[in-house]
Amino acid sequence: MSNLSIVVLDGGTLSDEIEFRPPDVPHTMTVYERTAPEEVAARIQDADIVVLNKVAMGPDEIAAAPKLKLIAIAATGHDKIDQAACRAHGVTVSNVREYAVNTVPEHTFALLLALRRSIVPYRASVIAGRWEEAGQFCYFDYPIADLSGATLGVIGDGSLGKRVAKLGEAFGMRVLFSAYKGVDGMGPLYTPFDEVMRVADVITLHCPLMPATRNLISDREFALMERKPLIINTARGGLVDEEALERALEAGAIAGAGFDVVTTEPPGENHVMRRIAARDDVIITPHVAWASREAVQAVADQVTDMIESYVRGTPINVVC
Template structure:
């Protein structure tokens, strides 16, 4: 047992506290510790801030090999998210540094946000609200007007790419709305069994396609110009999963040329997107919605994430680690 684990105060450094809501309450670790929280940490600041840390908490601040090499006391990197690509897991494994993440905290918030986006587009809610603000109702001169399309969800086909806990929760909501649900097989695979529909067929048959996959080499840009060309029903495309699953320039072209009926994204490859990002020229369109990576961020989910984060740290220090990825 190391000196820190045997009772000396542990130094815990939170690199990016501002990535959690200021209303979120942080639990106090149950063991002797010193806690330092930085609002945000630039990549070039990471090494100096973790140099004397026993435990590092990060959400989006990168913990790379160079910084890890300069942190001789480091024992745990606790990721305040499910995705852990911000951490050099291989470098941690070489040093015997544990890495843990958060799991199954977003089972309500992400599916609800997904359907908020679907309903907003399917019923043109934002477009009608904006029209009312600019005086279109008075101009119409009658009890309603019909400037934008409105379609029911019942009877439509929902294609889901990603069959984890979030994809399955979205499927449950879809069925509750009376939708036909298709789970996509992995792109390029037709041998996943009768519960899955080939990827290309999901693209062809779906009225709405929603993404719930991790970002991996095999899933990066899995929807690009060739895939948009297969979308015979001009579907809505929803992405509350990861930026990079969709070729964003191709998405802008597909929306502009009418290959799809609308798109709603909560994630972008680079966050925040640069002013010249393809999505920036779509923001005034009634058939496009961009939200700032907040599908995960209901107050209940963020508090649950934070509680799980500090439980992970307590359990690791007690010698019973969980949610380890390295």
């Protein structure tokens, strides 16, 4: 077997705490911490295998790498890869799967609990001296509500959505799985989308971003929310119309928002999500719901497995 050229385009997306086991195949590996769009073509022109996380690969980049055989995505999402171009050039695309079944649901509930109990503003108020100012053993500046008895609306019924539902049930919540927006007749296990919008106390998103789900929740949906729910998004930026989210928060149409993902990452100083980030009823984390040490190690291990399996002639986790 000839020596394979493996190029890692954004190695900085994997924590230094984990061990990236080199594939057990003859190879040389070049690792770049990050790669700008205009740098991709030059860096992969001699590559047999490319490993990436969030770097986009369009027709021009794929055409610039005539030896390319495999794109190993160190993530589950694959919308940044032009699959038609890959098929046309005989490039296999594989992704990692089922690595975040604990870390993302746990982060979802960390956001949910912190918002439901106003943990962040209470902590800030203690630091600012409010407890001493109150002059008694407690004070009631911010709302606190139990999860038990509340209704949890889950959008997305994959492994993450199902795990979140189980955690909700463990807290005594009533769980509703949403049917697809605009689709009736999905069966008794699903509640119509608009009904979930109306009755949920918490709405949590665990679905992919695609044309049918972009801006899945916008002004129309916020207007349906009779229970003024919390909105939690640990899935993908773009599922919620962020400008509409800001309007809903300012109008008091929802109780708060916990987001780990935004449309532009990082968002930049003038982005709408930066404008709302300092609100007491908002928590934004920097796309780290997936990033427990255990989960990141699982990602690295799967990337190595994908490369070795491809070289053996039995590719795994094939997207196209």
